[in-house]
Amino acid sequence: MARDPLAAVSTTATPQSRPISGRTDQVPNAAGGYVFAKDLWTRLEDFLILGTTGGTYYVGEDRLTAENADVLFQAIGEDGPRVVALLTGIATARPPRAPKQRPALFALAACYAKGDADTRQAAKSALARVARTTDHLAQFFGYYKNLGGKATGRGSAPVVGRSLRTALGSWFLTGDADDVAFKACKAAQRRTPQGEAFSLRDVLRIAHPVPDDERRRTLFGWIAGNVHDDVARDVLPAVDRFLSAKAVTSVEQAVRVVSEARVPWEFLPDAMLREPAVWDALVDTVGMTALIRNLARMTRIGTLTPMGEATARAVARLSDADAVRKARIHPMDAWLAMRVYGSGRAQPNRKADAQTWTPVPAILDALEETYELSFGAVAPSGRRLLVAVDSSGSMGQGVYSGGSLLGTAYQAGCALAVMLARIERGNVHVIDVDTAVHASRVTSRTNLRELSSWTPSGGGTDLSLPFTWAAGERFGADGIVVFTDNETWAGRSHPSQALTAYRRSVSPDARAVVVAMTAAGYTIGDPEDDGVLNVAGLDASLPMVINGFVRS
Template sequence: MAPRDPLAAVSTVATPQSQPIPGRSDQVPNAAGGYVFAKDLWTRLEDFLILGTTGGTYYVGEDKLTAENAGVLFQAIAEDGPRVVRLLTDISTARPPRAPKPRPALFALAACYARGDADTRRAAKSALAKVARTTDHLAQFFGYYKNLGGKPTSRGTAPRVGRSLRTALGSWFLRDDPDHVAFKAVKARQRKTPQGEAFDLRDVLRIAHPAADSEQRKALFGWIAGNVTDDEARDELPAVDRFLTAKAVTTVDQAVRVVTEARVPWEFLPDAMLREPAVWEVLIDTVGMTALIRNLARMTRIGALKPLGDATGRAVARLTDRDAILKARIHPMDAWLALRVYNSGQAQPNPRADRQVWQPVPAVSDALEETYELAFGAVEPSGKRLLVAVDSSGSMSWGGGVRVGGSPVGSPYEVGCAMAVMLARIEHGDVHVIDVDTDVHPSKVTPRTNLREISTWSPSGGGTDLSLPFVWARRERFHADGIVVFTDNETWAGRTHPSQALRAYRDSVNPRARVVVAAMTAAGYSIGEPDDEGVLNMAGVDASLPLVINGFVRA
């Protein structure tokens, strides 16, 4: 028998995933021990800005993941701070939203001020009012900046405030017309920073010293600072007038009257009134569709929505109004996320706050499912054939799961299956779905899969070989215009790297096949080859994902 030649095992065509591809210097070990492509600095930063780090991953704890992503952010700022500002601004202002929570972008903007050069601070100055759109956003930015660019004092930490930051803070008060700024100001003049410290717009105004450009704005600044009376401000600013009308409310009857007669926005009512079921029972008919969906948990928690209640019936009627849903541009993904948050019965948007709990009302859950169904009415298919592969390995069953707004919406596997259902529905069934671990398994997903079914499904729990979608498609001669993989990128078990298997598929079946790798976590690496223009790396769970897949495959 001839002696084995060890050089014969070296191959750039088929390399075990436990080893790097020979000649490639851009591969790194993932948390499971397999080799994948290191995402470049800017892709990792984008993942962080979209996904954040709350909850960590199956392999990496929250603290470690946060430290790693903060390091990525600081490195990017050192390399090209203005580019960081452009990226966080694009993600923060995208419609539909790309990031479930604004905190990563606000943290990054604060870091640009604290760690950036003069050009970076100039870019950040222009971006602040766009990214920190509300008083709550401004409070978060301010708190992060104190941590990153502050100075110690006898009372704790104080921000270092230079001319650039003063101008940026001032722009928050000057960006929109005075009454719109007044509306934002009266909604939430007092907030908490991420550290839990008190935050008041009056203090920010004193730091910024913006120059008023009209009598209206002069009245607004004076009123916030305490130098203009309520009556004077009312004469100039309708938002202040409505706010003071709402602020004077002391009883539930008064609150109901100002909502029904004066059409006062719900945000202006005293916090005590927003804990009253009777108030929300009338607000159900006046708030916008998006606000209605977002407040379903609150209304259930305080008892405004209850089984067989009149208010419940009216809420259900609005949630199942096809014309209203299409007019409000509710996307199926929005409706699905709202359903999962509501049915979770718990939320903790702020880690420092107490956990909120409620008992979901079955009729409301059913109505949200109908919202989901109706929302497909405005979504156009790509007209392409898709192969969707859902990673069904053990790490995709991770108990920490995917969280939205502090609520668990499911394991990565559940979320991947749900998004596969949406794609199948959007594409009118021109989609084939498979599960992959160390083998290919038939998926239960169909365009008509009931959303409740998915929560009872469990992944196979084996190892991970993400070359299999491409190996299977090549073996079956499956002509796919697009191949979509939902995964955490922790592949390790295959005899061939995914990029090698994709190349073989393109060589023998469809040279123009495009690939989308949709990551459930901000782990910093991907199976997608970074210099392959036909591969798109995505991260996060938001309404834009099906639209981006649609557009990328169509291109």
């Protein structure tokens, strides 16, 4: 019999190298397979959470950044106030949804530079909430110069209209005067993303905020250099503590101002920050984020030691659920801290000597506790979950948190799979998939420190396999969760078709969650399927979202 080419056309089993017949919403991914295009607002949300640092296995950082910037500008043109509402929600959420503020600050700067009057008004109201620190304000200002500035021949100069002046002024007027003084003392000067000097004094001169009381008038005068230190310290306790710390000349004095005046570590002279006794006092007073970031320093100089008293106090803080929540610690920051601290080596500057230390086991255990606490309390769903981690070659690409390498996309996916396994208490089965299904090493008891040595199995990608495997094994899952970069191409049917077949033969009400590990703009999840949810992989609310979606 002659071959009938029409017999190859199917809507139930289409090779992933071709689009599904009749579907106009599929696009080619970077690997040559066909997947579903995400809508504008889902792509924007992915960018705000995942960022673009490091690019993907197939797409370089510059191109991925340009593509996501285009998405942002298109969204601003379509509905700028909605963009501001979305970025503000992500930037201020508890638990934190994004590991770093940079994408949100960039988006807020773009809303000022590219938005209409309503968008700028919304951005003005959001600035003080999104740019909570001097460092955030410097990043926002630098991004705005690039997007809304005018060329000078040596870069760009900001075009500062009334709206932006008012917004910058609101940063100095939001909160108690002493709270603003505290932020100013911690970091009066920073650098923009372009590396340019950024001074609160200069911003104050640009914004010309009108003080609402005498204390704030004193603060503005002190920042500008028009009010003497003695006058400011009499009115503002933060300034008094700052000036007291700067006058410290001995370890004993440093310990006293830390213990009695609760002086933050940023106020102290650099020489005092090399003293073990000073950090012993700071263990109880330093902010949670600063505590985590300085664990290696404290271990290197001898403050944290095995069975040490300071170590016990640090462990107690790192294991305090309320403290972790209040400090907005993101799970990926906790995992990154665990990886860096556990490595025993760091070299922040290539020209500087490497720093080494011997990790204290109790601190590593506490950091793992911090990681788990940072997700918040999530009750088990009581549903059966199949979790598939894409272990193809492209998942060996690095995942970054605010410019720091977190690990590979595969390792990050496995870390999140461990968390789901712990939450669901035995109702989770985890597999690895490339062009075949492999047994996963993830269990509810997996030690997260192990993940740093795990590598993906490599090879091609067939993301229909989680569903075809579940069908073949008659695995009755209520939900199937896939951690992936969506670069599938090798299967004989599309993942959406395999999911439909699985529902038909095994579990009619099964739901699927596709967790994107990169902001590539497409997904294997069918947007027309109400039983499929697309989410971003570095979102700290992920376990809660998956839990609620599978329950519903």
